[in-house]
Amino acid sequence: MTQTADTPRGLNAATLTLIMIGIGFPLTFAQSVWLNTIVAGLGLLYLIALRVSWRKVSLILLIALPLAFGSWISFWFFGTVDRWHLAWMYGSRVYAYLLLGMIVTMTVSTQRWLVSLHLHFHLPNAFVFGLLGALNMADRVRHEFRRIQYSALMRGENLRLWNPLLYLRIVLVSLNWSNDLAEAMTSQGFTENAPRTELIADPMPAWQWGLAGGLIVIYCAAAFGLRPW
Amino acid sequence: MQHANSQVAQVNPVRWTIRDVIFLALIGVFFGIIYQLWSYVYYALAATPLKPYANDMTIGVWIMAGPLAGVLLRKVGASVIGELLAAAVEMMLFSSWGAADLISGFIQGIGNELGFAATGYKNWDKLGLLMSTIGATIVTFAWDWFQSGYKAYTPTMNITLLIIRFVSIGFFSGVLVYWIRQLVAKTGLLK
Numbered sequence A: 001m002t003q004t005a006d007t008p009r010g011l012n013a014a015t016l017t018l019i020m021i022g023i024g025f026p027l028t029f030a031q032s033v034w035l036n037t038i039v040a041g042l043g044l045l046y047l048i049a050l051r052v053s054w055r056k057v058s059l060i061l062l063i064a065l066p067l068a069f070g071s072w073i074s075f076w077f078f079g080t081v082d083r084w085h086l087a088w089m090y091g092s093r094v095y096a097y098l099l100l101g102m103i104v105t106m107t108v109s110t111q112r113w114l115v116s117l118h119l120h121f122h123l124p125n126a127f128v129f130g131l132l133g134a135l136n137m138a139d140r141v142r143h144e145f146r147r148i149q150y151s152a153l154m155r156g157e158n159l160r161l162w163n164p165l166l167y168l169r170i171v172l173v174s175l176n177w178s179n180d181l182a183e184a185m186t187s188q189g190f191t192e193n194a195p196r197t198e199l200i201a202d203p204m205p206a207w208q209w210g211l212a213g214g215l216i217v218i219y220c221a222a223a224f225g226l227r228p229w
Numbered sequence B: 001m002q003h004a005n006s007q008v009a010q011v012n013p014v015r016w017t018i019r020d021v022i023f024l025a026l027i028g029v030f031f032g033i034i035y036q037l038w039s040y041v042y043y044a045l046a047a048t049p050l051k052p053y054a055n056d057m058t059i060g061v062w063i064m065a066g067p068l069a070g071v072l073l074r075k076v077g078a079s080v081i082g083e084l085l086a087a088a089v090e091m092m093l094f095s096s097w098g099a100a101d102l103i104s105g106f107i108q109g110i111g112n113e114l115g116f117a118a119t120g121y122k123n124w125d126k127l128g129l130l131m132s133t134i135g136a137t138i139v140t141f142a143w144d145w146f147q148s149g150y151k152a153y154t155p156t157m158n159i160t161l162l163i164i165r166f167v168s169i170g171f172f173s174g175v176l177v178y179w180i181r182q183l184v185a186k187t188g189l190l191k
Helices: A013-027 A033-049 A054-078 A083-105 A110-121 A125-136 A138-154 A164-187 A206-226 B002-009 B018-046 B051-063 B065-073 B078-094 B098-118 B126-147 B155-186
Strands: none
Touching (some): A013 A083, A013 A110, A013 B098, A033 A206, A054 A083, A054 B018, A054 B051, A083 B098, A125 B018, A125 B078, A138 A164, A138 B018, B018 B051, B051 B065, B065 B155
16 A cells, blocks of 8 residues: 655756756856846746745745845955856856755655655665654754753853853763664564565656756756857 | 764765764754854845855854764764754755755865864864864855956955955864864763
8 A cells, every 4th residue: 555745736856956957067167147037037937937925035035135135246346257147146046046945845845855765766774764753853862952052041051052061961862862763663663674565656647757857958948059148 | 871972983985874974963953053053144244235245254163063073973974964964954944045055065065074174083172173174165165266256356355355264264173173072072072
C-alpha cells in the first residue's frame, strides 16, 4: 500500500530542486538584469498558479527589499564600471535567487522534499530520516536554547553568541538527543543501509526531467550565448 | 552520557550513521536559531551601501557549522556534509532562500573541507583549523567575486573585505571552534 506524504501540488519536489540548483548555480555567473527579472517573474507566476498565500509571498518579498536595495546601492556607491547596470543586476539577482528558493520552500513540505530526493536522487535513508527526526524536534530545540540561556543567567553568566560555553551545551544536548533518537528509531525497526519498503509514492514523470533539463539549457544558452542586458 | 561517549569516540572516517546525521542536523537547528539572532545585525547593515562589509564581517558565523562538524566527527566530508545539513535545516525551517542556502552551504563547506584535506585529514587541531580558515576564506571570496559582484569593487575595497573576511572566519570558524572542541574534549566525550 502506498500513500502520499501530503497532497502533492504542482511539479515534483525533485524537479523543482533540480531547477532551483540548475539555474541558481549559473545565475551566479550570468550578468543579465533581464534574465534575473524573467527568472523571478516565472517563479512568481508559478507560486500564483499554485495559489500560495499571497500575504506570505508579499511579506517575504517585502522583507527582502532592504537586502536588494543594499546590493543596489552598494554598487552605486562602490562600483567601478557600468554602475547603473551592475546596481540593477545585483539588485534583481537577490529576487531571482529568492524566488528560485521559494518555488521549493513554499510549495513542498519537508517530508515530501526529502522523500523525493531519496527516490529520485538516491539520498541515503540515513539522511532522509535523520534530518526528519531532527527537524521534528525543532520546537524542543528552541525551548532548549532558551533553557540553556536562562540556566546560565541564574549562575550570573550571560551566554553571548561568541561564548564557547554556549556551544558546548549545544553540542552536549545534540549528542544526547541524537543518541536517544537514533536508538529509538533503531528499536522501531530502522536498519542502517538496509532496503526499506517505500511507503510514500512520489511519481516523477519523464516530461518533468525534460522540463527541468530544458529550462536549465535555455537559461544557460540565454545567459552565456545571448547575454541580454 | 555513556552512550554518547561511544558516538564521537568511534571514528569511522567514511561511513555515516543515522546518529551522525541526527547529531549534525540537531546542531544545524540550534545554529538556525543563532543565525536568526545574528541576522538582525546583518540585516541592519545589509540594507545600506555597507552590505559587502556586513557579508564579510558575519561570514564566519554562517560557516561555523562546517568546521565544527569536522573537528567533532573527524570524518572525510564532515565539513561539507555538516554545512549542507545546516543549510538544509535553514532552508526548510527558517528561510526562503532555498537555492542560495544550499549552494552557498556547499561552497562554504568545500572551502573548510579543502583545508582539512590539505592536512591529509590528520590534523583536526590548530593547524587543521588554520588551513580550513584559509581554505574557506579563499573559496568563499572567489565565490563572492562572482555571486555578489566583488569584482566590480575597487582593489582597495577588495583587500579590505578579504582581510575582514579572514578575521571573521578565523575567529568564529577557527578560534571559537577550537575553544569549543577543547571544552568538549575536557568532558571526555572526544577521545
